[in-house]
Amino acid sequence: MSSEGREATYVESPIIMTTVRVVAPFVLAFGLFVMFHGAESAGGGFQGGVIAGAVIIMLAFAYGIEPTREWVGSSLLAIAAVSGVVVFAVVGLGAIVLGGGFLEYSVYGIDHASKYGIELVELGIGATVAGVITALFFLLAAGFDAEEVDEA
């Protein structure tokens, strides 16, 4: 029943499909730029992650939510959502293991450790945010099946 409603909301439009096909790589590049370049200019993992996640949402609007959902796959989203938390925890707690404080990048003993460490952490934040934003979109689009709940 909810799937019928979803099909009704999707309109296959060559204009939207072509536009998204042209624009999507640039949006993804911009999202990654905002993520990577957060150390030098405005932006960072949170903003870049949302922009990168918006690429998937754009594809879903152009090609339909169900095909995009199957194309992306739930494991990719789960890995992205978890990886940011794991990267942050490993970088942060690793410094404690090496005898420093939480996120004390300098104990890693490489050149520009804090700069690279910050960028790694920002990328992790971006992965989590992009994964969760996309997941929220797919979950809300799938909606809530009242009958399933009654059976449960």
Added chain:
Amino acid sequence: MLSPLMATLLVFVIVTALVTALLRDVLAVIIAFAAYSLGISIIWVLLQAPDVALTEAAVGAGAMTILLLVTIAQTVRTPGDRLVERIELRPLAVAGAFALAIGATVPALPRVGDPDAAVHADAVTGTYLAEAYSATGVENVVTAVLAAYRGFDTFGEVVVVFAAGAALLVVLRREVFA
């Protein structure tokens, strides 16, 4: 005092906020809310807070609008008999009192760019601005504070974002993200 652009934006934001509160059609409300977020994000740019502006534009005007649209796509749109919501006095009184209480604190805020404001005069700000580049090697002080000085808070924020996804799984009784 106020530049014409800023005054226009402030009026625009207040009008879109009122429209968001008053309109009855949910789709129109979502569009008005997106316009409100866009106006706020331009105000952040004018106040020279590009990081906040980028967040407001991406999350407030972008992601939030899409998530709300996807949600109301599940609902049935009732043919509206009225254009605006009926205004009830008691919620209006509560909202008015809240706005007055918040508004009463505004004169206590320092002027924008006031050199004697606590945030400028405080030693912590000076330390961050003076040492952020030499200590962390990143040019954006906001990022330095976010991912180095206040990294533990940011770690908490990432966990909150992750928890939001997990919470929606629990609410919708699903086990996979897609």
